[in-house]
Amino acid sequence: MAAPAPWQLQAGRWIRPAAWIGGLVPLALMILAGFTTGLSADPIREVTHRTGWAALLMLMLSLAVTPVRTLTKWNWLVPARRTLGLCAYLYAVLHFATYMVDQDFSWGYIVDDIVEHPYVTVGFAALVILTPLALTSTRGMIRRLGKRWQKLHRLVYVAAGLGVLHFLWLVKKDLREPLIFAAAFAVLMLFRVLPIGKSGKQKRPPARKSPSPERSVAGG
């Protein structure tokens, strides 16, 4: 394998700020829409949808970092994973906060809703699961938890699965968008289950430059 190109060495410096900026784009677009076109006649509903959607997108992107890195050997991508994960949590919290506004902060209704309606239950569970992951995202916690950190952070698979289920269950009829998320989640999980995920550690034929999806099939 050839040595990383100079731009790849540089990439290590800007990847984290770039991930933050990219991760905050949905929020920026939402604020912009709030000031310009408006967020439909029912802004609370619109913000709830947008934050939930962004939370799922960020979760999927953070789950995509490892496979992409394995396939491309772009190790400089790794810091983006934590940033995108934190962005996902930010949107999940905003999503739940908007939901509380939507419910007038009436706790009786909120508790009933979480208990009685499965799609709310799984969405809330995803938020609960993501909380310790977000809290242990500091360098200090990573060092302190050692090997247990990685075990703990595997819970992100559960949270993402529940998030996708939440979206699937809440949609009234048009399942296109939640099914796209479900398919993405399935692919990202398959990568971790199938042997292709492990092929990243093997040496590749030096001739290869650009990776293609076929490569991963041949990989195991």
Add this chain to the structure above:
Amino acid sequence: MLIKKPEIPSSEITPEPLYLNRRQFIGAAAGAVAAASVPTALMACAPGEDEQADKPNSYEDITTYNNFYEFGTDKSDPARNAPRTLRTTPWTVEIGGLCDRPGRYAFNDLVRANRVIDRTYRMRCVEAWSMVIPWRGIQLRDVINQARPRPGARFVEFTTLHDPAQMPGQRREVLDWPYLEGLRMDEAMHPLSMLATGIYGRPLPAQNGAPLRLVVPWKYGFKNIKSIVRIRFVDRQPRNTWQISAPGEYGFYANVNPQVDHPRWSQARERRIGEWRRRPTLMFNGYSEVASLYSGLDLRRNF
């Protein structure tokens, strides 16, 4: 020479303020007549409710926030797509089934033959939001009487236009097209039931179900079938689209009922579009005068 679509010179268009004034005059007159003959519209809502609480939503809210899956499943899709693709002139409504005077009626004839009424009604969507809409239209019972239904006619079935070229949302099998709805005859004959042809005195926009849509204010919004092309008198309870699609979630009656939750959300409260707080949902959307239609009917089972 190529003949272009005739354009009305701007000098011949009535300026909007004048037009609105005239409409207001007619509207007020019609409203007075309606109020005199049927003191049942929103004006006579439950005591203790102040008028401010039922201020009509803006024309913009009403015409940009629509559930009309024939033009897309997002609430902004209908306003974007429907005005471009739906052709509402000429429009005919086929009236048939168990009646003595079936026939195909041109939209204009159907409306011209009947008294125009203005009614400001609350509209409560099954998704727990609501609006207040100043409708213009005709009474459904006038149209029914015109067709002379036979004694065997116990229900009325309505059908929406089915034309994927005009209704691009119908190219996908999101629902069973065409959209169907139904009412029991006594519900259809109730003085509150109307066929709307306009909003705020202006013609009904395509996204709101032009040119003719049903408005039954004590039921969830999905009962208010849009862009009607067929009205049929039948002896059995017709199937309605959302019930076909998810029978556990959407019933035939679909009366607004804070006691009966949708399986995925509570119906106890609603948010009026434009407001931040939720308000309690009223039984029959506050139109308690229809309660007698359902005496003896278990509204938990017949939801």
